[in-house]
Amino acid sequence: MPSLFEPLTFSRGPAMKNRFMLAPMTNCQSHTDGRISADEHHWLVMRARGGFALTMTCAAHVQALGQGFPGQLGIFSDTHIEGLTRLATELREAGSLAVVQLHHAGMRSPEKLIGATPLCPSENEETGARAMTEVEVEQLIEDFVGAAKRAESAGFDGVEIHGAHGYVLSQFLSSQINRREGRYGGSLENRARPLFEVVAGIRARCGPDFNVSVRLSPENCALELQEVRQVAQRLMSEGAIDFLDVSLWDVFKEPELERYQGRSLMSYFTDLERGQVRLGVAGKIATAGDAQRCLDEGADYVSLGRAAILHHDFPRRVRTDPGFEPTSLPVTREYLRHEGLGEAFVDYMTRWKGFVSD
DSSP: OOOOOOOOSSSSSBBBBSEEEEOOOOOSSSTTTTOOOOOHHHHHHHHHHTSSSSSEEEESSSSSGGEEEOOOOOSSSSSGGHHHHHHHHHHHHOOOEEEEEEOOOOSSOHHHHHHHHOSSSBBBTTBBBOOOOOOHHHHHHHHHHHHHHHHHHOOOOOEEEOTTTSSSHHHHTTTTTTOSSSSSSSSHHHHHHHHHHHHHHHHHHHHHHEEEEHHHEOOSOOOOHHHHHHHHHHHHHHOOSEEEEEEEESSSSOSGGGGGGGTTHHHHHTTTTOOOOOOEEEEEEOOOHHHHHHOOOOOOOOESOOOOOOOHHHHHHHHTTTOOOOOOBBBOOOHHHHHOOHHHHHHTTTTTTTOOOO
């Protein structure tokens, strides 16, 4: 089995120097127009300098109407490129791959935040979202591709397409949410078409060494495990992506539905035929032991969230002490500031039950 500090190569672009990736995390600390703030820059660069082999931004929205939360990083305008260029430069100087996660919230865009009716594959009564026209779906795909071009021009090594957690591409995948007819609705092939057209568009218009990945989540958000598994297998079989990032909430849990239980949720993805595509997992990986177990059970790398919040230099600490475990929760606001979180991010973390003590 690979060790946590064995390099990981990709079919395109540079290798990761170890198996630790910074997970893309909501943090609400960019400017209102989507430009990156000094706090967001500092938080990310600090993790790259702390030993993470790949540093991924929070979800960056590809359309103004796709914003999902206040203070979200943007990549829908050329005005964002200057700040993103500074970020990519410093991440790479720190020895980390630099990747932007591309995102659109769809029906989860708050109407008060975007100042318009949110968009969805189909009309959604619960959120008040309206159905997108086919022209709007095509524009959505184009804007994902255009955002990838901005990331490339800013000097990033690659982009991750956010197809998880009930955001717009995940909404298209769901047969419960997506009740369209035509090219983008009905069969799984049609519901997955926006995702695959985004991948194809980025591949066609970005350089041959540009790293492209996809994040999927297999449960909740009106998704069906076996359908997500089929999408994952197709992504790997076609080989147009370089890694698949699977968000499991808990890497060691069994599926929620009884008919799938008796094996880990992770195993539904580690047993797929990967070709040259790498597979990573995220979800409650708290210790070096947890991370190594993921590799032992078939993952190629681990994506860390909470552990990276608590320790900006988690990989470096684990290299020095393989038995290292993160500090216990809750932690103080001052502790989080010391770990490089800006005030908006610290405020956001107070929403996580039991994480912040004051």
